[in-house]
Amino acid sequence: MLQHLPALVVLLTVLLQGGTAFAVGRARALYGIKAPATAGHPGFERAFRAQMNTLEATLMFLPSLWLAATYGAPLWAGVAGLVWVAGRVWYALAYLRDPAKREGGFVLGSIGLLATLAIGAIGLCRVLLFG
Amino acid sequence: MLQHLPALVVLLTVLLQGGTAFAVGRARALYGIKAPATAGHPGFERAFRAQMNTLEATLMFLPSLWLAATYGAPLWAGVAGLVWVAGRVWYALAYLRDPAKREGGFVLGSIGLLATLAIGAIGLCRVLLFG
Amino acid sequence: MLQHLPALVVLLTVLLQGGTAFAVGRARALYGIKAPATAGHPGFERAFRAQMNTLEATLMFLPSLWLAATYGAPLWAGVAGLVWVAGRVWYALAYLRDPAKREGGFVLGSIGLLATLAIGAIGLCRVLLFG
Numbered sequence: 001m002l003q004h005l006p007a008l009v010v011l012l013t014v015l016l017q018g019g020t021a022f023a024v025g026r027a028r029a030l031y032g033i034k035a036p037a038t039a040g041h042p043g044f045e046r047a048f049r050a051q052m053n054t055l056e057a058t059l060m061f062l063p064s065l066w067l068a069a070t071y072g073a074p075l076w077a078g079v080a081g082l083v084w085v086a087g088r089v090w091y092a093l094a095y096l097r098d099p100a101k102r103e104g105g106f107v108l109g110s111i112g113l114l115a116t117l118a119i120g121a122i123g124l125c126r127v128l129l130f131g
Numbered sequence: 132m133l134q135h136l137p138a139l140v141v142l143l144t145v146l147l148q149g150g151t152a153f154a155v156g157r158a159r160a161l162y163g164i165k166a167p168a169t170a171g172h173p174g175f176e177r178a179f180r181a182q183m184n185t186l187e188a189t190l191m192f193l194p195s196l197w198l199a200a201t202y203g204a205p206l207w208a209g210v211a212g213l214v215w216v217a218g219r220v221w222y223a224l225a226y227l228r229d230p231a232k233r234e235g236g237f238v239l240g241s242i243g244l245l246a247t248l249a250i251g252a253i254g255l256c257r258v259l260l261f262g
Numbered sequence: 263m264l265q266h267l268p269a270l271v272v273l274l275t276v277l278l279q280g281g282t283a284f285a286v287g288r289a290r291a292l293y294g295i296k297a298p299a300t301a302g303h304p305g306f307e308r309a310f311r312a313q314m315n316t317l318e319a320t321l322m323f324l325p326s327l328w329l330a331a332t333y334g335a336p337l338w339a340g341v342a343g344l345v346w347v348a349g350r351v352w353y354a355l356a357y358l359r360d361p362a363k364r365e366g367g368f369v370l371g372s373i374g375l376l377a378t379l380a381i382g383a384i385g386l387c388r389v390l391l392f393g
Contacts, residue, residue, distance in 0.1 A: 001258075004258055007201070007258075008255065011194075011198060011251065011252055013194060014191050014195050014198075014248060017190060018191060021187060021191070034230070035226075036173075036176045036177050036179070036230050037176075038180070045298045046298050048298070049297060049300070051187070055186070055187055055190055055317070056279070056317055058190055059190060059279065059321060060280060060283070062194060063272045063273075063324060064276050066272065067272060067276075070269070095297075095298075099296070099297040100297075102297070117273075120273065121273055124266065124269050124270065127266055128263055131263060135389055135390055138329060138332070138386050139386065141325045141328065141329060142325075142329060142379075142382065142383055144325060145325050145326050145329075166311060166357075166361040166362075166364070167307045167311035167361050186318055186321055189321055193325060
């Protein structure tokens with residue numbers, strides 16, 4: 001079962017992105033910001049940046065998770081991935097309220113990302129060097 | 132052959148993104164918007180937002196497609212994926228002309244995404260619960 | 263060993279994105295641009311656009327790399343991928359200084375992307391047509 005933990009993390013990243021996209025749609029309606037505008041109210045801009053920052057972070061995270069699950073160990077990749085998800089949920093919720101308070105979630109998410117990346121990079125180097 | 136349908140969908144997502152990126156480049160030249168500016172003419176801003184929305188949607192879709200193909204069934208993952216691609220092509224083309232008319236493509240794309248996600252999530256839950 | 267070259271390229275894409283994200287964070291501090299703002303100083307806007315363009319390019323590249331490694335040949339996928347990485351590093355560094363000088367890196371990155379895409383598309387067509 002534990003070798004499927006990274007797949008569960010992948011599912012959670014999709015839900016996380018769905019959540020931040022939903023918050024942008026709601027803010028668009030709430031503050032009357034019509035597409036293609038992406039500015040006009042601080043509440044909308046916070047939701048929009050929370051979504052974009054989640055997007056940027058996810059595109060670094062998913063390849064790292066794949067490396068960690070393939071070349072490291074699925075269990076540890078999954079655990080580090082869950083740390084990343086927890087940090088990014090915290091980050092997005094904090095950003096929606098006050099961008100100045102996003103640091104805690106950012107740090108936790110970064111720990112999860114760096115752990116995933118380290119697990120993957122070490123495993124890949126071992127395979128490249130020793131076959 | 133049908134088990135390779137998801138790979139064909141992956142190829143189409145790259146072409147879709149290439150198309151929306153091309154439209155931005157063309158709008159940049161057409162309306163004289165020099166990088167790094169991303170505003171200055173409604174036609175450019177529509178092309179730019181169509182590309183960004185495609186990017187956001189793709190990063191939710193590809194992990195869902197992977198889950199559906201790996202834990203569900205490649206054939207149904209591929210069919211749901213083709214629905215997503217059709218919806219997002221419609222969405223992007225509509226957005227370039229008039230953002231108010233993007234709804235049809237958005238709904239069809241969302242159906243494709245939710246179907247892919249459901250196929251993947253159900254398959255993953257089955258594996259996690261019953262091994 | 264050579265069949266793991268694409269994984270090394272994946273690792274490099276994560277580092278490339280980390281580098282462009284780091285440049286944005288540094289520019290945010292240097293020019294005093296507080297989140298959620300993404301404008302206010304040309305130096306910040308260049309760093310921000312370099313990151314976003316890298317993001318856009320990466321989301322086209324990684325699925326292409328997967329297709330090339332899975333349906334083409336891992337070695338050639340990896341070589342084309344290294345060309346892409348070299349082009350995009352050049353692009354990002356040039357963009358940070360002067361967006362007008364980003365063309366060389368853009369062209370080299372595009373050659374890498376098109377090569378990866380061609381390797382993947384040809385391999386996939388062969389499998390779809392001849393099983």
